[in-house]
Amino acid sequence: MANPLYRKHIISIPDFSREELELVVDTAGRLKQQPRGDLLKDKLVASCFFEPSTRTRLSFETAVQRLGGNIIGFADGGNTSAKKGETLADSIKIISSYTDAVVMRHPKEGAARVASEFSAVPVINGGDGSNQHPTQTLLDLFSIRETQGRLDGLTVAFAGDLKYGRTVHSLAQALSLFGARFYFVAPEVLAMPDYICEELDEKGIQYTVVDSLEDVIPEVDILYMTRVQRERFDEAEFKKIQGQYALRADMLKTARPGMKVLHPLPRVDEIAVDVDATPHAYYFEQAKNGVYARQALLSLVLNETV
């Protein structure tokens, strides 16, 4: 079968079909079970992070190196010629002339799409402002299937910052291809954006907006927590809602036995440390799965057959 992701830009979850998402999840599962050291041999990947990152950048770098590839790049756009006024278009033209793929995180929504228009090689979006984080979604899907045994027909609650949280936008769009049912648990000021709700309405996906985290815990297969993003927020407003919708271990007594708590991380105070020792905590394994999901994606983008 032809690999539909070969040489494709990876910018946004709506660009993926259900079959393409399943292909990445299946490939990640194979690479977790049977590690390979050769799939990126002779490939050079650029890692261009104009915004801070721990997991996305380092898991991409780990993925490339463990598959036998090489990586160049920067972790701070302030040390590049962007600081001298070079446009993103010019920077990407140059970087893509050196490498086989460009992984990029940028604070501006739409920056990855712009980069893809000027790049000679595939661009992989590592997060663009509050818009999309498609590779996080791939590792989330992988973690969900690993824990639930399926992607179809799950009940998922998203809690916290649903307005600026790019990971929840991407994941809600992806799970809508698998007939999910959603609960959105957030203060009004951080509600899921209208454009996502409208997309769900068009697809006939059910969602319910609720105030109480405790009310949804017994109902869900996955509780997806998010951080209120201080860096995207007015400080006075941040203080008002900080700590609201925080999860503690005692709140999980009513959870289904197989329910898992996911979080893209970093967490601040929205998941108490006592949750870590419960059988519901899966966020650290989820972050580890980032390596396998990104190995799968890079292998598929850079090889005609995997």
Ligand code: CP
């Ligand atoms: N989940 C995530 O994107 O984490 P980083 O910001 O550390 O990359």
